[in-house]
Amino acid sequence: MPKQTAIDDSAAATRKITDALRRAEHRVVIAKAPPGAGKTTTMRRVTRTLLDDGLPVVPIVVQTNAQADDLATALAAEGIRTGRFVSEGGEPEARTRAASAPGLVVDRQLSGLQGCEAIVAPADKWVYCNNPRAAAAPPHYDLALIDEAYQMRGDNLFRVANLFDRALAVGDPGQLDPFTIADTRRFEGVPLGPLETAAGTLELSYPDAPVVELPVSWRLPASAVDLVRSAFYELDFTSATDHDERELHVDRLDIGSPADAAVTTMARTGWAYLELSAAFTTRTDSGMVTAVADAATALFARNAQTRCEQNQGGIPLVGGRVAVGAAHTDQVAALRREFQQRLAAGGPAQLADVVVDTANRLQGREFDVTVVWHPLAGRRDATAFHLEAGRLCVLLSRHRHGCIVVGREGVGDLLDAHPTESNVFLNLPADCPDGWEANHAVLTHLLRHRVAG
Structure with missing residues (x-):
């Protein structure tokens, strides 16, 4: 309760x-x-x-x-x-x-x-x-x-x-x-x-x-409130539930793949950061597409179940309660194609109902588990669009149980090489939070839950 x-x-x-x-x-x-x-x-x-x-x-x-x-x-x-x-x-x-x-x-x-x-x-x-x-x-x-x-x-x-x-x-x-x-x-x-x-x-x-x-x-689990509050808000708020109130359980054994390891870590701690090797890539990076789809597929392949104050006996995780979020519409299109290909090849039927969309369209919605394409993965630069705190906040605050973030090595170096360059206007309140600082805070947290991809 x-x-x-x-x-x-x-x-x-x-x-x-x-x-x-x-x-x-x-x-x-x-x-x-x-x-x-x-x-x-x-x-x-x-x-x-x-x-x-x-x-x-x-x-x-x-x-x-x-x-x-x-x-x-x-x-x-x-x-x-x-x-x-x-x-x-x-x-x-x-x-x-x-x-x-x-x-x-x-x-x-x-x-x-x-x-x-x-x-x-x-x-x-x-x-x-x-x-x-x-x-x-x-x-x-x-x-x-x-x-x-x-x-x-x-x-x-x-x-x-x-x-x-x-x-x-x-x-x-x-x-x-x-x-x-x-x-x-x-x-x-x-x-x-x-x-x-x-x-x-x-x-x-x-x-x-x-x-x-x-x-x-009432949405965010106790495992997520501290990060979301400190990185994105000046508000003081808490989770409606304690750490042991919600649980995500997986039946089948971890077979050792990076996606399985990410699901295991997320089930245990509420977070996982599946980090691929460093590379400068196109925006629709095929390696990222595969890794994100692998993580979503692993949730269903391992019969994930959720237990919470709303369903204390536990219920199976269904596709409609999982979201995959990305920053760009072409990334979303690439992920949807990958999901369709996996369904055609006999992948878990639940993939058909997974919601795959941009942060803008996921705003205001709620899911049990989310899989997030890190906006800075594989980039050579960190533009204002990709550093925007609101976009990252939306992607990381849709879940009730757990969140898997998929990225590439080098995000920290990218942030250090591209400090915020937004103009400061003396007659207006400063942006809070600053996108560069928010991204650094999130990355520091995610690296505690890192899984090598």
Whole structure:
């Protein structure tokens, strides 16, 4: 069972949020959350409290259609009459979800959501309310909840700010910044620039805003919390479980291959660093593709099973509960081809369900075990993209039981040869964490769990 202190501390943090909103002394309240802090649960509880206090409707801003569907379904399951405000593209999936969720209403117009206690939509849909060609005048609400506020761009916040008098912004400050294909150099060093996160914009605009830190990660095992917290966060948080609460067990013997040794090490300690020999390679390094696929295959070949507070009797590890993460889409494509080839050759059937994707697309998701292609493996240089702390944080914080990182020798030398070169702007807060320092901290930890590849 989760630690009682974790349950109590989490409930206390939620009360701090609702108390700050009830006092209405500030236009903004910010809640900072570590990975797996139960943000959806927090949003549900805050919404219910606000409704019980007499707020007629709670508008909720999220960042993607998938997040909107998940949250709307969760709110409806709590008995909250929920409206899913949709665009044409998001409507089919939203209606499919609503079919099995009594109390969830889907409509492209706010007029069709009259009587709903909560209305959920991505930021881009709320922006539509300010369209001069919209059929109705923009709505206005006393208070809005903004979920994943560190994934939301500042320009989208500016475009919906007139709809709400006050806001609660909830998000994970350690994740990837909002993505754009635009040239961002013109905005560097500009306070409140359009590419600043919504949460960062609110912090700069309202420096006296109450900040509540969610104190528990319900996802990360005790073996991962210390690394993730020290390398990527200024928050103080703990794991909801003790070291002996979760276990990954493998039945079949370790036959001595590097992949088997990595699985054995990960099962014992929660981490493994499968390190191949040093080499400068192309981005879709065939040796890395093979090693990553070997590690994933070994999990199923050895009949891995997990035991935790949710399944105390233990259950087999299935493909859908394993993720393979990489930095680039071409690396993901190469890994997917390798998995298909192994399936065609009679490999473990579970490989068909393994989620293989980039850090950007794995963000916000949770798995039992992850296998990670180290972003700096085989590189001659360490660019800002590959040193970005948020990318590495996402890759290393998706798991509930264990993580295998696959890399090549020489990452430490590469970091020493390419110290951070990002500009420092005197009128803006310094980036925290620094990507170069975070990579060094992670490498130091991983080398304690090294397996020669």
